Amino acid sequence: MILGGTEFVGHAVTEAALARGWEVTVFHRGRHAAPAGVTALHGDRTAPGGLAALGAGEWDAVVDTWAAAPTAVRDAARALAGRAGRYAYVSTGSVYTYPSPDGHDESHPVVDGSPDADAVDYARDKRGGELAATAAFGDDATLLVRSGLILGPRENIGRLPWWLNRIARGGPVLAPGPRDLELQFIDVRDLATWTLDAVADGLAGPYNLIAPPGHTTTGALLEACVRVTGSDAELRWTGPEQILAAGVQPWTDLPVWVPRGELYDTLHRGSAAKALAAGLRCRPAEETVADTWAWLRTLGGVAPQRPDRPAPGLDPELEAKLLGTGG
Structure with a gap:
């Protein structure tokens, strides 16, 4: 059921x-x-x-x-x-x-x-x-x-779809640094597989369902978006100090990304050891990106959006200002 x-x-x-x-x-x-x-x-x-x-x-x-x-x-x-x-x-x-x-x-x-x-x-x-x-x-x-953070095909929060659509448009793209910042997420299909395995095996109690810390990086994630969309996007890596000073909100304006600190440790540094020991397997981030793009293309790029969640993403005018490309 x-x-x-x-x-x-x-x-x-x-x-x-x-x-x-x-x-x-x-x-x-x-x-x-x-x-x-x-x-x-x-x-x-x-x-x-x-x-x-x-x-x-x-x-x-x-x-x-x-x-x-x-x-x-x-x-x-x-x-x-x-x-x-x-x-x-x-x-x-x-x-x-x-x-x-x-x-x-x-x-x-x-x-x-x-x-x-x-x-x-x-x-x-x-x-x-x-x-x-x-x-x-x-x-x-x-x-x-x-x-933890859940990404993959059919995402209705809009985080990875926003990055894919923004990068697909091409041109200079504000890329929040540092490029090697480690990220954690779980592909929705890996969550589903593990949950059903756990139910069949009679597991009980709490399990952190998230890929290991460092499953990917901001650079690897965004560069995968460039590759799968085939766009001419130019990732312009920008330091967190400059981004925050401009009033950009981590996580919401720039989905998935937060600078190092308490919120970063909370969102991207959790232990997955218990679930990994119980059989969790996490596919490469590049596969999640590619499959999400393939699904998104079937919808003409317009992803579903949960009505109880605000749509994420950076205002184009603010991005242009930070990149120095605004009129």
């Missing part, structure tokens, strides 16, 4: 399960088409009676990607308890208290959260979801997938 299953992470999990020959049920609101080959159940987890379609049936495992009010996880997990063997909740490394030091692992303290809370903020909502799933299924049958 996939709760969601029609967008980014949920879609990747659904496709991976189908590729294994598993029987897959997808429960969703019907706003997006479910992958072919699933049994589709419709309902709105936030509406009164919205879980009615889950009233009958049994499943070996549930995968839940919910990212808003923890009460939705609570109610779904309670409805499925006793009729599903295991519950995998795709959470986030944001549940750790900030700042998280270089090398932080699953033992780092987490934020407060409640399974009975309405939506508060991303970190506490996800922590409440963790607690809700665990309360319904118990410690031994609940897997907490604490993902």
Whole structure:
């Protein structure tokens, strides 16, 4: 059973399960088409009676990607308890208290959260979801997938798609330095594969799902974007001091990138040792870039954008000013 299953992470999990020959049920609101080959159940987890379609049936495992009010996880997990063997909740490394030091692992303290809370903020909502799933299924049958930055085909946040589209336009491109700054992310398909393996193996508890520190660098990522798009883009490497002084916001204006410091350690220096020991395998960053570009081209370059997330990217006028190319 996939709760969601029609967008980014949920879609990747659904496709991976189908590729294994598993029987897959997808429960969703019907706003997006479910992958072919699933049994589709419709309902709105936030509406009164919205879980009615889950009233009958049994499943070996549930995968839940919910990212808003923890009460939705609570109610779904309670409805499925006793009729599903295991519950995998795709959470986030944001549940750790900030700042998280270089090398932080699953033992780092987490934020407060409640399974009975309405939506508060991303970190506490996800922590409440963790607690809700665990309360319904118990410690031994609940897997907490604490993902880091997720990239890959069907991304609906817009981070890698923005870089690909910007570089595809060509010309001088503001490239945030240093070029050798190490980055961490997880390809959505690697997350899906590991999650299903972990469910099948009976793993439980929290796992940081992120590639090892240094999986790629800013230079390698952006240069891969130049290669796969075939553009004439010229990466102009610019120091973080100059970028920050111009009012550019790390992570949002320049997706994926943050300068070294507390936020960098939190986002790009987490420990993946536990998941790696449990079989996590991470494909090369170049493959993630190439496959995301191939998918993006099928959409004419216009990537889907989640309505609850602001579209990332640098204002062209500000970029031109920093590059000295403005009129």
